[in-house]
Amino acid sequence: MNIFSIIEDIEKVDPEVYNRLDSRRSAFKNLGSLSKKAALAAIPLALGSVFQKAYGQSSGTVVEVLNFALKLEYLERNFYTQALAANGLITDGAARTAIQKIQEHEAEHVTLLRTTIQSLNGTPISEPTFNFGKNFPNWNTDYQTFLTLAQAFEDTGVRAYKGQAANLISNDTVLTAALQIHSVEARHAAHIRRMRNNAGWIVGDGDNSNVPAGAQPVYAGEGNVAQGTINDIKTLGSGYSAAIATGAFDEPLTKEQVAAIVSLFE
Amino acid sequence: MEKLQDKSAEKDTSLKSSLAVPIQRRMFMRYAGATAAATTLLFATASCDDDDDDMLPTDPAAVDLGSGDTGILNYAYALEQLEAAFYTEVVAKSLGVFNQSEQQIMQDLKGHESIHRDFLKAALGSAAIPNLEVDFSSINFNDKNSILTTARTFEDLGVAAYNGAGRLLENAGFLTLAGKIVSVEARHAAVIRDLISNGTFSDSANDQGLDPAMMPADVLAAASAFIVTEISANNLPK
Numbered sequence: 001m002n003i004f005s006i007i008e009d010i011e012k013v014d015p016e017v018y019n020r021l022d023s024r025r026s027a028f029k030n031l032g033s034l035s036k037k038a039a040l041a042a043i044p045l046a047l048g049s050v051f052q053k054a055y056g057q058s059s060g061t062v063v064e065v066l067n068f069a070l071k072l073e074y075l076e077r078n079f080y081t082q083a084l085a086a087n088g089l090i091t092d093g094a095a096r097t098a099i100q101k102i103q104e105h106e107a108e109h110v111t112l113l114r115t116t117i118q119s120l121n122g123t124p125i126s127e128p129t130f131n132f133g134k135n136f137p138n139w140n141t142d143y144q145t146f147l148t149l150a151q152a153f154e155d156t157g158v159r160a161y162k163g164q165a166a167n168l169i170s171n172d173t174v175l176t177a178a179l180q181i182h183s184v185e186a187r188h189a190a191h192i193r194r195m196r197n198n199a200g201w202i203v204g205d206g207d208n209s210n211v212p213a214g215a216q217p218v219y220a221g222e223g224n225v226a227q228g229t230i231n232d233i234k235t236l237g238s239g240y241s242a243a244i245a246t247g248a249f250d251e252p253l254t255k256e257q258v259a260a261i262v263s264l265f266e
Numbered sequence: 267m268e269k270l271q272d273k274s275a276e277k278d279t280s281l282k283s284s285l286a287v288p289i290q291r292r293m294f295m296r297y298a299g300a301t302a303a304a305t306t307l308l309f310a311t312a313s314c315d316d317d318d319d320d321m322l323p324t325d326p327a328a329v330d331l332g333s334g335d336t337g338i339l340n341y342a343y344a345l346e347q348l349e350a351a352f353y354t355e356v357v358a359k360s361l362g363v364f365n366q367s368e369q370q371i372m373q374d375l376k377g378h379e380s381i382h383r384d385f386l387k388a389a390l391g392s393a394a395i396p397n398l399e400v401d402f403s404s405i406n407f408n409d410k411n412s413i414l415t416t417a418r419t420f421e422d423l424g425v426a427a428y429n430g431a432g433r434l435l436e437n438a439g440f441l442t443l444a445g446k447i448v449s450v451e452a453r454h455a456a457v458i459r460d461l462i463s464n465g466t467f468s469d470s471a472n473d474q475g476l477d478p479a480m481m482p483a484d485v486l487a488a489a490s491a492f493i494v495t496e497i498s499a500n501n502l503p504k
Binding site for chain 1: 370371374377378380381382384388389425428429430432433435438439441442443445446447448449450452453454455456460464465467468470471473474475476477478479
């Protein structure tokens with residue numbers, strides 16, 4: 001069976017088939033790593049699922065992920081917008097410039113996510129009402145509390161996007177954009193962390209992150225030293241400290257873990 | 267040609283046994299039978315059978331990164347080798363130009379990039395490319411500015427490389443692993459940028475708030491000034 005000729009036949013009646021499939025290569029993403037013979041036998045079945053994805057509800061999960069990300073971006077934008085407006089909270093020149101820059105990026109992320117969701121025929125969620133004072137009543141009067149929350153939001157954002165990357169694997173364009181946002185969130189996180197005199201990276205389960213006990217869910221699991229099939233990356237090469245091994249890899253959070261963190265501010 | 271294909275098939279097999287299988291199992295459970303964890307290592311090989319014209323000739327002296335996910339992991343391994351070699355040199359030669367907190371940063375960066383390198387090497391197993399020969403003759407290791415601007419180049423390039431390579435990976439487990447590394451590279455980039463000029467941590471982003479994403483050919487061209495070993499990316503996914 002020549003799968004490419006099938007797709008090329010479809011192209012004659014649907015010139016956009018490659019766009020729908022994203023690329024030739026992506027058409028094969030959903031074919032399993034069965035033995036070659038088994039895989040060839042499975043092609044008709046797998047093809048069905050490829051085209052179901054291309055022509056069916058392929059964007060369902062992708063839109064859900066994007067709306068999940070949108071909620072976080074709304075939260076961040078709202079947080080920084082309110083903080084910048086709070087009288088006397090952020091006075092220092094360099095700090096204010098940095099927070100303004102971050103706020104602008106979060107606003108751009110909101111716009112981009114909304115546009116992307118709409119382009120996939122989805123509906124962007126509307127902005128929820130956030131209550132940053134629910135558990136942190138002095139968040140907009142005490143600068144250090146504000147910075148602590150900013151660090152928690154940025155580090156959560158990095159972990160949240162990371163946790164969803166695999167759910168975007170079917171859509172190369174959206175995946176790439178999500179990665180491009182993800183690394184900007186990490187840059188924000190590093191800067192905010194250093195504004196608080198922390199290292200730019202996360203060691204252990206947030207051991208070096210100077211957050212109150214209630215914020216520990218933000219760093220749960222960051223102390224992981226098992227990567228891929230390596231049970232303990234500290235043992236690689238000539239050996240590494242736990243600080244290096246955990247600082248070198250950021251860990252994902254699940255949707256549920258992120259939702260639990262966000263609920264502290266709803 | 268045939269030899270090349272055999273070589274990449276062999277790499278893919280060893281990679282599968284060393285890394286892909288357990289991840290597939292884990293992802294399989296996460297997706298409860300969905301096919302997100304599928305790798306196309308098999309099809310990367312199978313499609314070569316039908317599509318010989320896609321295989322570009324490679325200089326026999328060049329180090330071939332390979333094809334499929336193996337190729338992308340080798341590509342990452344090449345970049346991590348470069349970064350690790352650079353910070354190893356900085357820590358060996360240049361700590362004197364930095365203050366105490368900056369010295370700690372350089373030590374951490376050396377450690378992070380070295381463990382990234384060693385992890386990718388271990389993950390690739392027998393499919394790993396050899397050690398690359400680097401050329402840092404353009405860098406003045408007695409000059410803080412020369413070191414920091416080179417570090418910024420490497421870190422921003424690393425971020426853009428991982429951002430661009432995500433879509434080229436077929437295996438969801440590898441994608442998540444790349445994600446675990448790229449955000450740390452972005453943290454490095456932000457810190458180095460702030461050391462050069464405080465507040466420039468995210469000036470890499472465009473007016474949509476997006477960091478760059480670069481394709482392997484462009485990344486390798488940018489890195490080539492620092493790498494003596496000739497690298498062939500001809501068989502990487504596109």
